[in-house]
Amino acid sequence: MREVTAATIRQKGGPFQVERLFLDEPRPDEVLVRVVATGMCHTDMVARDQLYDVPLPIVLGHEGAGVIEEVGESVKKVRAGDHVVLTYMWCGHCKPCLRGDLTYCENFYPLNFGGAREDGSTATCEAGGGAIHDHFFGQSSFGTYALVHERNVVKVPHDAPLELLGPLGCGIQTGAGAVINALKVTPGSSFATFGGGAVGLSAVMAARVAGATTIIVSDVVPSRLELAKELGATHVVNSRQTDPVAAVREITDGGADFTLESSGRPEVLRQAIDALSIGGTCGIVGAPALGIEASFDVNDVMTAGKRIIGIIEGESKPDLFIPALVELYTQGRFPFDKLVRFYTLEQINQAAEDSEKGVTIKPIIRLAASQA
Structure with missing residues (x-):
């Protein structure tokens, strides 16, 4: 041995x-x-x-x-x-x-x-x-x-x-893959991430690569919000000071096309769902303790055609996706x-x-x- x-x-x-x-x-x-x-x-x-x-x-x-x-x-x-x-x-x-x-x-x-x-x-x-x-x-x-x-x-x-x-x-491919592989964020779309840690900020960089033109980060740590702007966020929201749902809906004129919840907190997941536009999709990557439940307004989701999807590891096929991220980093784009x-x-x-x-x-x- x-x-x-x-x-x-x-x-x-x-x-x-x-x-x-x-x-x-x-x-x-x-x-x-x-x-x-x-x-x-x-x-x-x-x-x-x-x-x-x-x-x-x-x-x-x-x-x-x-x-x-x-x-x-x-x-x-x-x-x-x-x-x-x-x-x-x-x-x-x-x-x-x-x-x-x-x-x-x-x-x-x-x-x-x-x-x-x-x-x-x-x-x-x-x-x-x-x-x-x-x-x-x-x-x-x-x-x-x-x-x-x-x-x-x-x-x-x-x-x-x-x-x-x-x-x-793991963490970087989770955030980037959630945007590129699972949510399939499109050019010209709006994207908001609820949580500005490693996963959320990786999602910001990926959203920029994917061509989203409105990229919003909600977090409570000012230094993370400043870095988010450096990495490609067009707007940041300190959710201790501002209602993030109202802010996202105002910035996007009605709601974001795509949102991502990475904090693992049920109340933040609710915000990510409520901040969606008609036909928008919310991805869940935050990991709370086993058995944790969350709630949402069923009629708001149903009548607006919203989608809520769970995402593991950014739905990445690692042998393809990780080398792609390495190349994006080498090019200065990630x-x-x-x-x-x-x-x-x-x-x-x-x-x-x-x-x-x-x-x-x-x-x-x-x-x-x-x-x-």
């Missing part, structure tokens, strides 16, 4: 504990990745705080990027030395997967939150042999190495800044690096605190140099 350094969660609410652990060698369909950097996502905190039923102890982290060190004997997708982004896991054999709806895999929850491979096995243990849950989103990348199925690794160009790219595997602040693995609890306080929009935990 390979010795690794990783951050574990052993109790509800944390903290992350940096420990020496041991990792299996790759199975025939797996690859071993030397992790260069891993983004920290709201979903990591959701798992830490047990808002979702995730087994403990576990190594979290699901926005990894790194270099392939070893490949299993049946792996054909990548080879040693390739630079890769790690993304979510899907089974590949259920009905949604077979029709290409990867983010709605029937086995999505156990594969991404179950703390094990599809067969229930784990690959990580303590020095004394005690099992540690892993394979969080198929990767558990808050560590120096990650063992990943070839299905959820995405090859990226060697000249792309690998330490930046991990968040493309500057997601403006969301980022770097931390060491030993600073992981500070990164989580800064994220939750809104001090940092997208923390990235830097683990190694990117040289192959």
Whole structure:
């Protein structure tokens, strides 16, 4: 087994504990990745705080990027030395997967939150042999190495800044994909995002790429609203000071064509629905605790022909969408690096605190140099 350094969660609410652990060698369909950097996502905190039923102890982290060190004997997708982004896991054999709806895999929850491979096995243990849950989103990348199925690794160009790219595997592709793949925001349309974190601001950049001409951000953090304008928002609303529904309806002369809710708060979802135009569509990407319910005015939705859709991982097909986002970044059209602040693995609890306080929009935990 390979010795690794990783951050574990052993109790509800944390903290992350940096420990020496041991990792299996790759199975025939797996690859071993030397992790260069891993983004920290709201979903990591959701798992830490047990808002979702995730087994403990576990190594979290699901926005990894790194270099392939070893490949299993049946792996054909990548080879040693390739630079890769790690993304979510899907089974590949259920009905949604077979029709290409990867983010709605029937086995999505156990594969991404179950703390094990599809067969229930784990690959990580303590020095004394005690099992540690892993394979969080198929990767558990808050560590120096990650063992990943070839299905959820995405090859990226060697000249792309690998330490930046991990968040493309979840949070960034969720926001951008919600706009481009799921909502299908159109040129000349109006778009409003309720929540100006990493997902919401990624949606802003994608809406600009898609050609929306009115782009509105509602949030409570002034610095996020200022950054939103820099990234392409045409209007911003501080929802602590102004009714965001009234503001959006005034700016758009009746309501937005598309809205996105990324805060995970039921009352904010209601705002996103109420702010829609006739025939508008609201996408939901915020992740509250399991069992949380929300309400809306049924007649307002029905008589206005509004649509409300759930969106997972931006409905992204990662092998196609992540390289596209990398190319947009390279061209200067998707500057997601403006969301980022770097931390060491030993600073992981500070990164989580800064994220939750809104001090940092997208923390990235830097683990190694990117040289192959």
